[in-house]
Amino acid sequence: MADQPQDTLERLKSKDSNAFTEAVRANQQAIYRLAYRLTGNVEDAMDLTQEVFLRAFRALPGFRGDSDIRTWLYRIAINAGSSWRKREKVFAPLDQALEVPSPKEDPELRMAVRDAVEALPYKQKAVFVMHHYQGLKHEEIAGITDRTVGSVKANYFQAVAKLKRKLEGFL
Amino acid sequence: MKIIDSDIEKIERLAGAWSLEMPDERFFINLPAKVLDKAAASPRPWWTRVAAPAGAVAAMALLLAAGAIFAGREVRGTDRMFRAAAEWSSESADWDGIDRVLSEASEAGVSGLHHYLDPSGLETAVLAMDRDDYYTLASGL
Numbered sequence: 001m002a003d004q005p006q007d008t009l010e011r012l013k014s015k016d017s018n019a020f021t022e023a024v025r026a027n028q029q030a031i032y033r034l035a036y037r038l039t040g041n042v043e044d045a046m047d048l049t050q051e052v053f054l055r056a057f058r059a060l061p062g063f064r065g066d067s068d069i070r071t072w073l074y075r076i077a078i079n080a081g082s083s084w085r086k087r088e089k090v091f092a093p094l095d096q097a098l099e100v101p102s103p104k105e106d107p108e109l110r111m112a113v114r115d116a117v118e119a120l121p122y123k124q125k126a127v128f129v130m131h132h133y134q135g136l137k138h139e140e141i142a143g144i145t146d147r148t149v150g151s152v153k154a155n156y157f158q159a160v161a162k163l164k165r166k167l168e169g170f171l
Numbered sequence: 172m173k174i175i176d177s178d179i180e181k182i183e184r185l186a187g188a189w190s191l192e193m194p195d196e197r198f199f200i201n202l203p204a205k206v207l208d209k210a211a212a213s214p215r216p217w218w219t220r221v222a223a224p225a226g227a228v229a230a231m232a233l234l235l236a237a238g239a240i241f242a243g244r245e246v247r248g249t250d251r252m253f254r255a256a257a258e259w260s261s262e263s264a265d266w267d268g269i270d271r272v273l274s275e276a277s278e279a280g281v282s283g284l285h286h287y288l289d290p291s292g293l294e295t296a297v298l299a300m301d302r303d304d305y306y307t308l309a310s311g312l
Binding site for chain 2: 017020021024025028029032033036041042045046049050053054057058106109110113114117128132133160163164167170171
């Protein structure tokens with residue numbers, strides 16, 4: 001059993017709205033951050049975040065608590081992000097998707113990084129985002145994606161190699 | 172391309188240039204209530220109410236067709252596909268069920284992929300039989 005107490009787990013499984021609200025509050029920022037990196041803009045990240053929690057709510061009765069709820073939510077987010085990608089096909093054009101960066105940022109580099117991350121194959125992108133931007137260990141990502149640590153590491157290095165090629169001009 | 176530690180450091184430093192943008196704080200304040208409202212308005216995805224029973228039948232039909240195509244394959248493998256398909260098509264399909272389906276499918280050596288798209292094309296209930304399509308399959312939830 002992961003870190004959620006048994007009574008919390010039971011309340012979640014029975015779709016208790018207070019327990020669910022607590023779970024959303026505890027995880028919404030982490031899920032939004034992941035959604036932002038997967039979609040590339042605030043609007044879509046908000047939609048995806050909402051979709052993740054909606055899917056989670058519907059699937060609560062099947063949540064056994066073998067992993068902690070954040071791991072479970074990450075898994076749903078990665079799957080929902082894949083569906084989103086297939087629906088949307090491509091990122092929104094930069095001028096629509098990007099909001100005004102802070103003055104200290106280099107807008108050209110920011111766009112280049114965003115585009116390079118977006119251009120990664122989805123699994124590599126998901127692994128890179130979870131490790132680099134979410135700070136998850138390779139072992140945690142392996143648990144979320146139901147893959148071996150070796151394959152997660154391989155994906156990470158493949159992602160870095162592709163990013164190196166794309167961002168060569170900034171190195 | 173050979174990747175060395177200094178490359179990783181450089182890329183990770185560059186990747187930091189893509190800063191995070193947060194939404195208006197009201198989004199987070201309202202999110203739990205919004206999700207609960209949406210769930211109450213539509214307790215289950217439409218396809219679990221409409222397509223799941225039909226889906227189970229359609230899944231069987233698809234599998235029969237697949238069975239005809241792959242008639243040379245072992246009967247045992249087809250039986251596993253049937254069981255996996257029936258489970259996935261049921262309303263009680265959950266993450267564990269999906270894992271079971273994948274495992275069954277993998278054991279059966281099945282690589283076919285069958286989709287149900289709703290009329291809007293937005294939601295997909297999928298009967299997938301390929302480990303590489305794990306993410307697609309899970310999107311039916």
